[in-house]
Amino acid sequence: MDLVLIRHPEVAIEAGVCYGQTDVPLQRDARELASALTARMTALNVPACVDGWHASPLRRCASLAHALAVDPHIDARLSEMHFGAWEGLAWDAIDRALIDAWAGDIEHARPHGGESLAQFAQRVIAWFESTCVDQKAVHVIAHAGVVRVIAAHLLGIAREDALQWPLDFGAVAWFRRVRGEWVLVRWNA
Template structure:
């Protein structure tokens, strides 16, 4: 089985703003991004999407999924982490002591009042278990950087806080393949 995760393309919001579950639009039209993504997937020999794209309901993901296929499977569990009171704020305006408190216990702290990393990861992994556990055919997903990184950590059996540091560009492909019960990383940030 192949799991193909695509981070949404660049968004129309200032750099340095915390936008987790804030519903922001794409910077470019979704059809332009879809055409570029299809070409890149073909060049990398990524398996074709057979039964439609799974996606977060947030427009930066869902608009691309709809541009790629008439059959989009919307699931709120694929939404980015909820950052509570930090949503829509520039990171450099958030009290540094709160960010430090969060970093001290990244899995469980919630100084913003939103989700903890553990809560976020539980919801994303639940989506994976419900959707991918018993499948042989490829699953394709348009999601957020946090979702892709949490799934990477889960599939590869590494610490989430390590995977959170991995670079992941807008529109990047992360491709995983299950071989004899073990997940292999085929491509990262492609």
């Protein structure tokens, strides 16, 4: 099986703003972005999507998925982490003590009142386990957090380690199951 995870392209919001589940639009036209993404995936030899395109319902993902596929599977479990009271705030405007408390227990703390990393990961992994069984090639348009959580799950590494991996807007992360084991084919491509 091939699982191709694509982070949504750049969004129309100021840099440095916490926007987890805030529904912000793409900075550029989804049709143009879909054309460029298709060309890049062809150049990377990414396998064709056999079992359908899947996407977060947030506009920055769903609009691109609709430009790429006739009937993409939109699933709320692919939404980014919910940052509660921090949604829409500049990161540097959030009380540093709250950010430190979160960093001190990244897996379970929720000083923002939204989801903990553990809750978020449970939701995302539930999507993976219910969708990616007995499939050949699934393509997903989602968020950096979703891509990193799935990467950690597939590769058997700590989530907090995967959260540190760079992942550009529009980046492709391609995983392949080989003899029952997941291998990373491309990251941030």
